[in-house]
Amino acid sequence: MTDQPTASPALRFASLGSGSKGNATLVSDGETHVLVDCGFGMREAERRLAQFGLHPRQLDAVLLTHEHGDHIRGVGPLARRYAIPVYLTAGTWLSGRLGEVPRHEWVVPQSRFAIKGLEIEPVTVPHDAREPVQFRFRAHGRHLGVLTDLGHPSEHVIDAFRGCDALILECNHDRHMLDVGPYPPRLKRRVGGHWGHLANVQAAELLSRLGLDRLQRIVCSHISEENNRPELALEALTPLLSGDESRLLVSAQEHGFAWQSIA
Ligand SMILES: [Zn+2]
Ligand SMILES: [Zn+2]
Numbered sequence: 001m002t003d004q005p006t007a008s009p010a011l012r013f014a015s016l017g018s019g020s021k022g023n024a025t026l027v028s029d030g031e032t033h034v035l036v037d038c039g040f041g042m043r044e045a046e047r048r049l050a051q052f053g054l055h056p057r058q059l060d061a062v063l064l065t066h067e068h069g070d071h072i073r074g075v076g077p078l079a080r081r082y083a084i085p086v087y088l089t090a091g092t093w094l095s096g097r098l099g100e101v102p103r104h105e106w107v108v109p110q111s112r113f114a115i116k117g118l119e120i121e122p123v124t125v126p127h128d129a130r131e132p133v134q135f136r137f138r139a140h141g142r143h144l145g146v147l148t149d150l151g152h153p154s155e156h157v158i159d160a161f162r163g164c165d166a167l168i169l170e171c172n173h174d175r176h177m178l179d180v181g182p183y184p185p186r187l188k189r190r191v192g193g194h195w196g197h198l199a200n201v202q203a204a205e206l207l208s209r210l211g212l213d214r215l216q217r218i219v220c221s222h223i224s225e226e227n228n229r230p231e232l233a234l235e236a237l238t239p240l241l242s243g244d245e246s247r248l249l250v251s252a253q254e255h256g257f258a259w260q261s262i263a
Pocket of ligand 1: 127
């Protein structure tokens with residue numbers, strides 16, 4: 001996990017951890033390093049970044065997808081302490097969850113922008129937050145989709161994430177485990193609903209609609225500890241891979257996943 005991004009021309013990404021207790025994804029073109037969300041407290045985020053060979057001062061930006069606690073918890077403290085700019089939608093800002101930060105930049109859904117050489121397209125997703133987006137990155141001619149926290153694979157999402165070389169994809173729950181699991185009925189309806197989280201079977205449907213020809217890496221992410229198991233997520237996606245299962249990874253709550261390089 002200590003591999004650092006180097007200046008070699010590749011699009012790189014890693015996760016500090018993923019799941020309902022906290023999410024944070026690193027994306028780098030070798031020169032620019034951005035963190036997508038930070039659901040870990042500041043000390044924990046510092047510790048996890050160090051495991052990937054990074055200090056918070058090396059981050060060029062934190063991009064925020066939405067205001068839920070598992071994505072925003074450490075963002076304000078990190079931004080204030082290390083003067084890191086935060087990129088977020090007006091709706092996410094208006095939620096009032098971030099607090100004051102030294103610098104913020106507006107993310108306008110569907111409007112591309114760049115941070116140095118890293119190009120970024122924010123994509124609207126169906127999720128129960130003020131103005132949630134997920135991100136498509138481009139560097140060195142390669143495309144990475146970061147796609148979690150969506151209730152269903154909308155046509156808009158499918159169009160926006162076609163042709164990626166790597167995809168971090170939500171596999172939140174197994175429908176049967178959610179049905180028979182410990183959540184109260186209201187929460188079951190929220191998680192399993194159109195504006196909640198993606199079930200394994202929906203992730204498989206989304207993936208088959210996107211097409212797998214170009215995808216070198218697919219990372220099952222945001223896996224629920226209560227309502228899913230990594231084996232079930234893998235089982236749902238494996239039939240789509242035509243025997244090449246080496247492309248498929250799992251992101252864990254505790255360790256995320258190590259740097260992946262798309263050359
Ligand atoms: Zn959320
Ligand atoms: Zn989440």
